[in-house]
């Protein structure tokens with residue numbers, strides 16, 4: 001039995017590898033992230049009682065908090081994008097709103113980073129469940145789908161992907177993320 005949760009978020013990004021592409025200029029999308037969870041053991045459903053292994057709330061609460069409080073309206077940038085230097089010099093209060101990955105922030109690259117982030121959040125909060133399918137619908141006509149086989153491929157991941165907190169870049173120290181007085185959180 002699999003359980004699927006969908007959350008909508010807004011984002012902006014730009015892809016610099018192809019200078020002739022329309023995607024080289026900053027632009028935004030309203031996207032959906034869809035995760036399919038499955039209990040690691042089939043015996044965890046309390047049949048005849050709750051009739052579930054975990055409530056929907058327990059399964060999705062921390063992931064959706066990350067989507068709403070960290071991912072939504074973040075500006076997705078590649079680690080070598082000079083716009084990062086602009087924000088460091090002129091608008092450092094907005095650094096917590098930059099989602100940064102190695103290479104261009106394509107839907108594939110960001111999906112891989114976020115799949116690892118979800119796994120860190122699941123391990124910390126509902127370790128009996130795994131994500132068996134991770135999807136980002138970038139536009140109504142473009143969706144990237146990842147399964148556990150994809151986790152071992154791809155670029156070197158940023159450290160923030162492995163932490164079960166609200167971090168989306170490694171510019172700020174890990175202890176800042178998730179604090180009530182942190183900017184923008």
Ligand SMILES: Nc1nc2c(c(=O)[nH]1)N=C([C@H](O)[C@H](O)COP(=O)(O)OP(=O)(O)OP(=O)(O)O)CN2
Nearest residue numbers: 015021023027029105106107108138139140141142
């Ligand atoms: N492999 C990838 N290619 C592209 C990505 C990506 O994430 N991975 N992203 C983009 C841009 O973000 C672009 O905004 C999306 O472009 P496009 O395919 O034109 O999107 P549309 O919804 O407008 O597509 P239509 O089906 O033509 O309506 C580009 N490439």
